Amino acid sequence: MKKKQPVLLCFVALGLIPSLLMASCSSKMPSTSPVSTAASTSSVASTVAPSNTIATAAKSGIGTYLVDNSGLTLYWVTLDSIGKSNITGSALTIWPVFYMANVVVPSSLNISDFGSIQRSDGKMQTTYRGWPLYHYYQDLLSGNTYGQGIDGVWFAAGPASSGPTSSIATTTSTADVTTTTPTIGVTTTTTTGPYGY
Numbered sequence: 001m002k003k004k005q006p007v008l009l010c011f012v013a014l015g016l017i018p019s020l021l022m023a024s025c026s027s028k029m030p031s032t033s034p035v036s037t038a039a040s041t042s043s044v045a046s047t048v049a050p051s052n053t054i055a056t057a058a059k060s061g062i063g064t065y066l067v068d069n070s071g072l073t074l075y076w077v078t079l080d081s082i083g084k085s086n087i088t089g090s091a092l093t094i095w096p097v098f099y100m101a102n103v104v105v106p107s108s109l110n111i112s113d114f115g116s117i118q119r120s121d122g123k124m125q126t127t128y129r130g131w132p133l134y135h136y137y138q139d140l141l142s143g144n145t146y147g148q149g150i151d152g153v154w155f156a157a158g159p160a161s162s163g164p165t166s167s168i169a170t171t172t173s174t175a176d177v178t179t180t181t182p183t184i185g186v187t188t189t190t191t192t193g194p195y196g197y
Contacts, residue, residue, distance in 0.1 A: 053100045054126075056108060056158070062148060065156035066109075066128065071142025074098055074133045078153045082130035085119050095134040095147075095154070099124045109159070128157050 054074070057067045066074040075095070079086050087095055103114045103126065115127045125132045136147030136154070148156050 050102075050104050052106050053102060053104045054109070054114065055106055057143065059143070059145060062145060062156050063158060063160055065145070065158035066133070067142070068098065068100070068135075072135055072139050073145050073147065074128070074157045075136055075147050075154050076128065076131040076133060076157045077155075080132050083117055083127070085117070085125060085132040087132075087134065088120065094137050096137065097123060097125045098133040098135055099126050131157070133157055 051069060053069045055067055055069070056064050057071065057073075058064045068074060077087060077095070085097075097119070099116065101116075101124075103111065105111050105114065113129050115130070116124050117127055117132060119125050119132075127133060136144075136150075138144070138146045145156055147154050
């Protein structure tokens with residue numbers, strides 16, 4: 001019986017060898033951790049083109065016109081001149097100034113047509129072909145064009161309707177404005193229309 005002990009010990013030793021080998025291999029294997037996707041996500045995000053801040057819409061009777069990134073119509077007025085806004089004071093509550101520091105447009109528009117001016121009140125205003133752009137206070141939803149044609153001087157800005165070469169630009173209106181002829185001892189009285197000018 002004593003002669004069989006070395007054989008038994010040999011089997012026991014052989015049984016331990018695989019365990020020892022596995023432990024040795026596992027200690028030498030490099031540890032792994034979840035790969036961070038922040039860098040890859042960042043690089044993908046940086047390649048996404050920015051959204052248009054000015055685009056176009058179309059409507060029967062107006063044609064193609066400019067809208068902001070919320071779909072609200074952008075207007076110009078013949079009372080202005082290239083590079084200068086003449087709409088001030090209370091009129092701006094009805095015709096708020098439009099300004100976008102970073103103008104991004106679709107391929108259907110020419111980015112060189114857009115610029116900006118500093119108004120007399122110190123605020124900035126985006127221009128289209130030199131003409132200052134505005135919103136209309138009653139345009140609350142995308143597709144609203146309630147400011148179109150008001151007083152014969154306000155129009156939705158667009159490739160075919162803005163600028164001094166347009167026949168619309170020569171339109172003038174004296175609606176809602178009355179002026180008395182000054183005489184000695186009498187001051188001039190001007191009644192401002194409902195749109196603040």
